Amino acid sequence: MTTIPQVTLNDGNAIPQLGFGVYKIPEDQTPEAVLAALEAGYRHIDTAAFYGNERGVGEGIRRSGLDRGDVFVTSKVWWTENGYDSTLRSFDASLERLGFDTIDLFLIHWPAPRSDKYVETWRALERVHEEGRARSIGVANFHTHHLERLARETATVPVVNQVELHPWLPQAGVRRYDAAHGIATEAWSPLARGRILQDPTLERVASKHGVTPAQVVIRWELQLGVIVIPKSTTPERIRQNIDVFGFELDGDDLDAIAALETGERTGKDPDDLG
Template identity: 75%
Template sequence: MADVPAIELNDGNTIPQLGFGVYKIADDLAADAVEFALETGYRHLDTAAFYENERGVGDGVRRSGLPREDVYVTTKVWWTDNGHDSTLRSFDESLERLGFDYVDLYLIHWPAPQHDHYVDTWRALERVRADGRARSIGVANFHIHHLERLARETATIPALNQIELHPWLQQRDARAYDATHGIVTEAWSPLARGRILDNEPLARIAAKHRVSPAQVVIRWHLQLGNVVIPKSQTPARIRENFDVFSFMLDDDDLAVIATLDSGYRTGKDPDDLG
């Protein structure tokens, strides 16, 4: 079983670089998927209140038999609960559903800037971190200008920014800002919801290394330094997505992938949600 690299966060904690995403896995199926992922070797799980499967994720962790401290768990507050007190309530509800007394990472899921509550939401996250109930805190889907406002108005730099990131949306400016400010970048939709896997240049790179296009893309994320959280419910693909440590992309491969950036999003622009 491969050892997944750990990336150090700006608060002194670490996060496994490869994780298992559970978006759109139904709550009654999540425990099985999580248990299989943990058996495969994943030790990092990414869920959210919006996914409505936190209970299944917690059950999967318990069924695995692994000690709680050996499994890194992220969850998130949905944008309709942004705001100080409503975030604290949402956090308590997430912990109750998970059946845990802490999470390793708690994120603001979307800034929803039209509602202008994300700064107050961040102050609630600072509180749950101070209470020890979230070991680390961060954000998701934050543009640079959202991060700059947090830096101006609050005392804590996010440990991590989870953004849509794949070869069609390489987010160079966001990654550079994060790196300069000690924020780890994490990729959601790392395979562009599977839409990129028929891409011919990726297919050629995959054939060269005798791996799948999905493995090429996950390996690309790892070599960029991203945390990456591919999702699947299929056991064979869960295993395949984890089997990415036996090969390396070379400079020619990386140069080809760099040309694929088109700005294409599979999800909403963060300034447009809410």
Template identity: 60%
Template sequence: MSTVPEVTLNNGIRMPQLGFGVYQVPEDETQRVVASALEAGYRSIDTAALYRNEAGTGRALAESGIPRDELFVTTKLWNTDQGHDAALRAFEESLAKLGLDHVDLYLVHWPLPARDLYVETWRALEKVYAEGRARAIGVSNFHPAHLRRLTEETDVVPAVNQIELHPRLQQQELRAFDAGLGIATEAWSPLGRGNGVLEDPAVTAIAEKHGRTPAQVVLRWHLQLGNIVIPKSATESRIRENLDVFGFELDEEDMAAVEPLETGARVGPDPDTFN
């Protein structure tokens, strides 16, 4: 089993740099899929209220026999639960579904700037953080303006900003902004979700050179940039393949060859306009 490196978050909590995402895994398959991931060696699992699979995730964690302190569990607050009191209720619901007394990371899923509730929502997260029921709190899909406002109007700097990030959308400015505030950047859709990255000649050439798959090359690229990454797969062979990225390294030439793949094209919505 590969040893996954850890990233130390801005509050001293350590988080595996490579985890397992369960976006779009149906609830009735979640327990099996998460159990496969845990068996393969993943210890960080990323779910969300929106995914409707927190209960299946929780069952897999409970039945794994892995000590709770060896697991890193992330879930997220959905948009309909923004606002201080609604967020606190939603947090309780997520904990109950997961069957846990705390999560390791709790994220605000989207800023929804037009609704303008993310600051008061964040204050609710600060409360569960102060109580120790979320070991770290963070955000997802936040742009610099949203982050700047949070840090000016509240007390706790987010530990993580989970954003769409892949070779077609490399987010250099946002990653630099996060780093300037001490916020770790985590990539969702790290392999580009069907946008042609894995078939790109530059990526396939690097894969051939190292005797690896294109997906392994892209995950390695993320890790070497310092991103936290959470690939998702429901296929056992791919679950294992995505974890097997620590036995090789991309050289400067490889890293440079990925840079021109940037197009700015998103596979998800734009956080500035998504409401």
């Protein structure tokens, strides 16, 4: 069984550096996908209210026979529920759907700055953390100016900032800010929704190491110190995506991957939502 490195968060809790994402996995397929991931050795599952599959995540974990404490689970409040009271309701609903007493990590899914509710949303997350119902709290899709506002107006530093991150969009500025402030950076869409995997540079590096382009990208992100949550519903790919600890990218590899940066996003710019 692969031993996945743990990242210690700024609140003292630890998160597995490699996790399993369930975005766009239908509810009825989620238990089997989660079960396959847990059987492959993952111990970190990332879901969200918006994904519509929290019940399936909870079911998959229970079916695995693993102790609840052995699986790190993240969920998120969707931006249309931003606001103090609505966030508390969303958190309660996520707990109910998962069938848990606590959530390991709860995130603001998007700042949605046009609606200007992310600060009060963060205060709601501070409350559920103080109550012990969320062991850790963080954010997703926050630019540095969103993080700076939280720092000015609230008392708690997020443990995680989950952002779109892949070779086209390595988020160097966000990673520097996060590191300087004790915030772990986490990558969603780490494979650019699969679109980057046909890149000749990645194919060349993969051939050099006898691995797949997806394994190269996941390994690159791990070597950056980023938490990574690839997603697949194919058992073979689920297993491949965790089998990334038997090789290491060298300086030439890292330089070649760095040259792929274009700034292209597969999702929205956080300033354009809400």
